[in-house]
Amino acid sequence: MFNTLFSINNATVRFLTNTLFKDLTFKINKGENWALIGESGSGKSALLQTIAGRFNITGGTITYYFGEELANSQANSNGVNLNNKLIALVEPRHHFRNLSNTTDFYYQQRYNSSDSEDALTVDDYLLSIKSIMRPGTSWTLDKALTLLNLHSLRDKQLIKLSNGETKRLMLAAALLKNPVLLLLDNPLTGLDVKTREEFNGIIEQITASGISLIMATSVHEIPGAISHIAVLKNGAIVHEASKAEFNPARFEADNTDSIDTSELSSLLNIDKNPVAYNWIVKMDKVHIKYGDKVILEDVNWDIKTGQRWALLGHNGAGKSTLLSLINGDNPQAYANNIILFDKKRGTGESIWDIKKKIGFVSPELHQYFPTDNSCLQVIESGYYDTLGLFRPSNKDRAEIALRWMKALEIDKYARVLLKNIPASAQRLCLLARALIKNPALLIFDEPCQGMDDHQQLHFKNLVDTICNLSNVTLIYVTHYQHEIPNSVNRMLRLDKGKVVN
Incomplete structure (x- = not known):
């Protein structure tokens, strides 16, 4: 021995x-x-x-x-x-x-x-x-x-x-x-x-x-x-x-996949947002600094309804900070010239007014998301933009949450606590949470981390189908070129806080 x-x-x-x-x-x-x-x-x-x-x-x-x-x-x-x-x-x-x-x-x-x-x-x-x-x-x-x-x-x-x-x-x-x-x-x-x-x-x-x-x-x-x-x-x-x-x-994984387009179309028409925005995002020379460290330098970015963007850059390039300005999490947004959903930041809108229009998932959200709710409760919490369900479950909304779980092939975890399922399935739950309210803007920050080949393929096909069936706006972040959905046709690349070609 x-x-x-x-x-x-x-x-x-x-x-x-x-x-x-x-x-x-x-x-x-x-x-x-x-x-x-x-x-x-x-x-x-x-x-x-x-x-x-x-x-x-x-x-x-x-x-x-x-x-x-x-x-x-x-x-x-x-x-x-x-x-x-x-x-x-x-x-x-x-x-x-x-x-x-x-x-x-x-x-x-x-x-x-x-x-x-x-x-x-x-x-x-x-x-x-x-x-x-x-x-x-x-x-x-x-x-x-x-x-x-x-x-x-x-x-x-x-x-x-x-x-x-x-x-x-x-x-x-x-x-x-x-x-x-x-x-x-x-x-x-x-x-x-x-x-x-x-x-x-x-x-x-x-x-x-x-x-x-x-x-x-x-x-x-x-x-x-x-x-x-x-x-x-x-x-x-x-x-x-x-x-x-x-x-x-x-x-190697079986590369066959199928999407229930009829069911997805039905889900996308529940509580559909009737508002048509001119500008989803409009940034003019955005500058973010912490102490002497410049994180973003003179960033300009215009996103119109229905556009699908890839946001690219190395680790530490400033991507997460840029997304935090859009998602309402960064208070420095008020000190910059930023328009979100046709409204300038700091003119009376609340963080919750912004969040209800966005479906968001990121590695950081996954890191800090409480895990003591069932997966079904986690997904239903997407209606309220809370990190977990802090109110009695709504029967109709819980049924919609279960339909999204089936669309993402994770319905077997519906009654299981989030902390007791594989990390890749946890990410898929948070993706369903982002999708459930049919937001005007989807922000997917490295959504496929830890997924196996079939899960990645299915999610990519699901995103493309959602884009084909709706006028949703998309920002997609990844370090893997093959993960980018086919519907993405625009790109913003950051390097050390600056936009580069």
Whole structure:
């Protein structure tokens, strides 16, 4: 067993009342790096959390061997359980706390200067990481910052990081723990093209430092350093192979898809907005600054009813800030020349007047959305623009919410709490929440993060069908060119806060 890092043998794995795995057997040896692939809900994330010790093992065994190497080290002299300390798990959602450590961040906090001051900086956060020093480890703060291109962000508050910047920070924090085993759950989601292209080199440096890797990823994005692949389906490992022996064509998703156009047309005509706006958005030399940092510089953007735009740019280019001005979340909108739905900001309209005309979803909204409502309640809350349903459910609106769930192929989760379904299905619930009120403007900020191939295809076809059947205006943000719906025919690209061609 000296060559084995850990093994799971005939284990039954449970979380609350749910059985996640039965007779699970999985083993990793030193020098191996594994990719976990499979469709949404197949069990990839659950397997990573099982290895990290998050779930109960009620049958069989899970055994870790790497703690034995440090049995006589100073790090173990205080009776610390080294197995837990030597595993680092990077999840899709972060768990940052504010400076006072009394409450979690909330969604609009990054745009309110007085509230965002209660946030750690990147430097503060990384310096707080406690690591286990073991022979041969070499991950220093400077090395982690350099690898993940974080030096320029050291003084930036966590709440103001872009989604992609946050992903890089979470990976840096994991490395500073000097783990034996690094677990990554869909690490490429939210990363721009440049960072994704660099990811192979990042992974090679991590594995060369002696860290073993297990990552949940797409069959299309398996790094070169991966040596073995496990395929999951319906809570079971159905195939294991070395990378050299693995045939990805056997596991590519069925690319057939169908949309119920009649049902979608019916849904789009419920509570249809009769108002025809001339300008959905009109921005004139918009300038956003926090302290000495310019986020947006002289941005001009005119959007008319029925236009479909792609908003593109690297991580930290200013896309989320630009969208926050449209969605009513950023108070600096009042200090700029911005017209929304034919009305200049600051001339009497409320935030809720704006939000009721917009269907919005983003990685940040997903990060901070409360998860204790059922999925059906989450979608119904879209009528009220609240983060959850804080009133008795309306029978008619709940029925419409269920119809949208069927259109998005997630109706099986209707009565399940949002927190107990796969992350990709959570995103689809929030997309249904954005669609349910038939808004004049849809803003989809990286909507396909974490979705499997079929889910991405179905959602893309759904968006195109909605655009064909209605005069809805669309702003679509993504780092993946293939995700952009065919109905999108205009583009605005940002680079360091400026509009570029």
